[in-house]
Amino acid sequence: MSKALFLDRDGTLIVDKHYLADPDGVELLPGVVEGLRRARALGYRLFLFSNQSGVGRGYYTLEDALRVNDRMEKLIALPTPLFDGVCMATETPDQPMIYRKPSPRFINEMIAHHTLDPKQCIMVGDRETDIEAGLAAGTQVAALANGKLTRDAWARFNFPNLALHDDFTSFAATLR
Template identity: 35%
Template sequence: MDKAIFLDRDGVINEVLTDRVTFVNTPEDFHLLPGTGEAVQLLNAAGYKVFVVTNQGGVGLGFMAEEALREVHMKMQEVLRKENALIDDIAYCPHKPYANCACRKPKPQMILDLAEKHQVNLKESYMVGDREPDILAGRDAGVRTILVGNGDSGGVVADFVFPDLLAAAKWIAS
């Protein structure tokens, strides 16, 4: 079985709620955070599969179509490929917030589905996020959790805390 890193998208991989971008609803709104390409490349080289697990309630709320979301993800993968960094797969929840679906973080279903699909050993894996729902989803999936940035953990304690994805990736890869 493989080991994996499950990454939240907004606030971990790309900018959100910054001076430049509020929400990522089009490919033009997608701006990679500094160090993200190097971080993913380090994780790839360390033998981890790298997955994105992201809540995208804007689809359910009608702020963007699923086709636009696919275009954003294609741009993300393209930008990372230029830095020799590979995302192995992407899972997203398109449902409205508070829809009580099985896939929306803090529920762990996206992580569990990717783990089953790709034969991942959850005990050897990590969930990296910047908010409480990411940490709860990781914990409930049985992976180690990493909180990055100045995110709001809502008082939930992650297993590890780092300033950004690159710092976390350097630690994981060492």
């Protein structure tokens, strides 16, 4: 069985610019390239899992969101395809939740499809919904503070498999 990282996009891999639709606005967070390079070298498969309610709200199109992803991948500049699977959950908070985090559906589907070991998978994100999705899927979780969330904000998650990191660099250093 394989291991994998399920990665949120905004606030985890790139600067969260709230409803980003313009690829020119993509800025990688520090340590992302080195961290993803390390993860791949250690045999982790990579999956992108992003809530994109701006599509469901009509602020931008799915094609816009995918162009942002393409720009991010170009900036990361690792061999392609970078991700073994991508989920852009376009539901708004008031719509029935199918893929929108905290739903674990995408993670569960990828675990089954790619014969992944949930205990060797990690959901990495910067919001409670990211953590909740990973916990619901039975994976490990890693929260990134990234300067906007404090340790106190994450203290309510009293789970033994919760790890909080200041940034992607400190998270990637823990991978084995």
